[in-house]
Amino acid sequence: MELKKDRLLEALALLREGSDVALPLPADDGGEPAFRLWDGVQEPFLGSNTSLPPKELLFPRSEGMYGYNLKTGELSDILPEARTAVFGIRPCDVKSIENLDHAFLEKGYVDSYYRARRDGLTTIALGCSEAARTCFCDSMGVAPGDAPGADLMMNDLGDAYSVKANTEKGEAVAKLWEGLLSKGGAKAPAAPACGFSVKADDSLPDRLTARFDDPMWDSLSKACIGCGCCSFICPTCYCFDIGRENRGACGTAFRCWDSCMFSDYSRMAGGHNPRPSKKERLRNRYLHKLAYFSQRYGATLCVGCGRCIDKCPANLDITRVMDMMEGVDANG
Numbered sequence: 001m002e003l004k005k006d007r008l009l010e011a012l013a014l015l016r017e018g019s020d021v022a023l024p025l026p027a028d029d030g031g032e033p034a035f036r037l038w039d040g041v042q043e044p045f046l047g048s049n050t051s052l053p054p055k056e057l058l059f060p061r062s063e064g065m066y067g068y069n070l071k072t073g074e075l076s077d078i079l080p081e082a083r084t085a086v087f088g089i090r091p092c093d094v095k096s097i098e099n100l101d102h103a104f105l106e107k108g109y110v111d112s113y114y115r116a117r118r119d120g121l122t123t124i125a126l127g128c129s130e131a132a133r134t135c136f137c138d139s140m141g142v143a144p145g146d147a148p149g150a151d152l153m154m155n156d157l158g159d160a161y162s163v164k165a166n167t168e169k170g171e172a173v174a175k176l177w178e179g180l181l182s183k184g185g186a187k188a189p190a191a192p193a194c195g196f197s198v199k200a201d202d203s204l205p206d207r208l209t210a211r212f213d214d215p216m217w218d219s220l221s222k223a224c225i226g227c228g229c230c231s232f233i234c235p236t237c238y239c240f241d242i243g244r245e246n247r248g249a250c251g252t253a254f255r256c257w258d259s260c261m262f263s264d265y266s267r268m269a270g271g272h273n274p275r276p277s278k279k280e281r282l283r284n285r286y287l288h289k290l291a292y293f294s295q296r297y298g299a300t301l302c303v304g305c306g307r308c309i310d311k312c313p314a315n316l317d318i319t320r321v322m323d324m325m326e327g328v329d330a331n332g
């Protein structure tokens, strides 16, 4: 089925009658484009992927967890009731949600805050028509023109979008749009090739861990300034810290994003820090992305969006580490 481009805002308005709608939108102050709640009027920003990932829809940078009363011992859960349809999410970011699902919902533990937002989220993906300079998603198992994990998949056909439902939630959207859709036979143009490729095959985790004690981590980490930007803009980074805000006997526990690139991230109560320098922290970031997560969940924690390459103020580049693994023996 096809949706004519000049009917897109009508289609989004229909969605907005039943839920919040998030779109890639420019910031009012001219800042970075990001997935923001749509006011029913703004035009979506669809040129390229957003600088900020959509993970905030599922894992906000700060959120209340529960309230408490120290006098009575009373606890009250603060569970979100979000119901959001996100349009314009790219295949790499759809894949990143699959990774967040692994981390928050598997291995015997379900994060109820994430679960509530995830159940209420409908993903409407848009295939990429152009690759940014730093994209390498096709090396990381993502097809720039397809997102099988999205509820509904759309591709740019010129004056229309193709529309294909992948799930029941996607079928519900297609039904809602029934009056706006037409039969179409146009094939989506071939997805763009990424600007460069890296070798990230099944042996990468073992090749990386075989170089755990290599002096390369020292030299690579020299330029890092520990700003944490790479974690905050990464669609798959999910670490958080928990804090408390007291007002007399009552208070709220909240969680907020954290970064393994911060020096106090791994500092323990007694003062010991198992990752005392930038070397250990950078090594941990790359090994978590490319080795440990794969060993635990069978999926790499990098989807090749290129954001951390684009934004790192010290020009650190995760693909350089992958390139350095060329020819390394996985058995050490």
Ligand code: SF4
Pocket: 223, 224, 225, 226, 227, 228, 229, 230, 231, 261, 311, 312, 313, 314, 315, 316
């Ligand atoms: S963005 Fe770059 S400089 Fe900042 S913490 Fe990450 S690797 Fe280090």
Ligand code: SF4
Pocket: 230, 233, 234, 235, 236, 289, 301, 302, 303, 304, 305, 306, 307, 308, 309, 318
């Ligand atoms: S590590 Fe970098 S390239 Fe990989 S998903 Fe995160 S931000 Fe994107």
